[in-house]
Amino acid sequence: AQSVTQLGSHVSVSEGALVLLRCNYSSSVPPYLFWYVQYPNQGLQLLLKYTTGATLVKGINGFEAEFKKSETSFHLTKPSAHMSDAAEYFCAVSSTGGNAGNMLTFGGGTRLMVKP
Amino acid sequence: DVKVTQSSRYLVKRTGEKVFLECVQDMDHENMFWYRQDPGLGLRLIYFSYDVKMKEKGDIPEGYSVSREKKERFSLILESASTNQTSMYLCAGSGAKVAGLDTQYFGPGTRLTVL
Numbered sequence: 001a002q003s004v005t006q007l008g009s010h011v012s013v014s015e016g017a018l019v020l021l022r023c024n025y026s027s028s029v030p031p032y033l034f035w036y037v038q039y040p041n042q043g044l045q046l047l048l049k050y051t052t053g054a055t056l057v058k059g060i061n062g063f064e065a066e067f068k069k070s071e072t073s074f075h076l077t078k079p080s081a082h083m084s085d086a087a088e089y090f091c092a093v094s095s096t097g098g099n100a101g102n103m104l105t106f107g108g109g110t111r112l113m114v115k116p
Numbered sequence: 117d118v119k120v121t122q123s124s125r126y127l128v129k130r131t132g133e134k135v136f137l138e139c140v141q142d143m144d145h146e147n148m149f150w151y152r153q154d155p156g157l158g159l160r161l162i163y164f165s166y167d168v169k170m171k172e173k174g175d176i177p178e179g180y181s182v183s184r185e186k187k188e189r190f191s192l193i194l195e196s197a198s199t200n201q202t203s204m205y206l207c208a209g210s211g212a213k214v215a216g217l218d219t220q221y222f223g224p225g226t227r228l229t230v231l
Binding site: 004006009034036041042043044045046049090103104105106107108109 | 120125149151156157158159160161164206208219220222223224225
C-alpha cells in the first residue's frame with residue numbers, strides 16, 4: 001500500500017521568505033508524485049507532477065519540487081513567498097494499475113500562511 | 117478550460133435522509149472519483165468509476181453508493197445520512213488509464229452538514 005506523509009499541518013512564513021513544504025512517501029513501485037493546491041472555497045488544482053526523467057520539476061506560480069528517491073521525499077519549494085500563496089497544499093502519490101490508472105493517495109495537507 | 121461542476125456548494129441535511137451529490141464533467145473523461153476531505157486527513161477516496169455503469173470501492177466506501185448512468189455524470193449517494201458524514205465532498209475526473217499520464221481535475225466541492 002502507498003502512503004504520503006506531510007510534515008507540518010501548518011506552516012507560516014513571511015512575505016518574501018523561502019517556502020518549504022515537506023512530503024515523504026512510501027511506495028513499493030516507482031512512484032508518480034503530485035502537488036496540488038487548494039485556495040479558500042475552491043477545489044484542488046495541480047501545481048506540478050513528477051513522472052519520469054528530470055528529478056527537479058517546475059510548476060506554476062514559481063513552485064518547484066525535487067524527487068529524491070534515496071530519501072523517499074518530494075518537498076515543495078518557492079524562493080520567495082507571496083501573499084497570494086496562502087492556501088492548503090496536498091502531496092499525492094499515484095497508484096499503478098487497476099481500472100482507473102491515475103488513482104491518487106493524498107497526504108494530510110499543509111496549510112501555508114504568509115505574513116506581511 | 118476543463119470543467120468539473122458539483123450541484124451544490126453547501127448542503128444541510130438531517131440524520132436519516134437520503135442525500136444525492138451530483139458531479140458533471142465536460143472533459144469526456146472515462147474516470148471519475150469521489151473524495152471526502154477532512155481536516156488533518158487530506159482527501160480520502162470513497163468510490164471511483166472507470167466507465168459508464170462501472171464502479172469500484174475506494175478506501176472508505178461504507179455508508180455510500182454511487183451511480184454512473186452517463187459518461188459525464190457521477191453521483192454520490194448517502195442512503196441514510198449520519199452526522200459522521202458531515203464533510204467536504206470533492207469530485208474529480210481524469211482521462212488516462214495509465215498512472216501518472218494524466219491529471220485529476222477537481223470540482224469546487226460540496227460542504228455537507230448532517231444535523
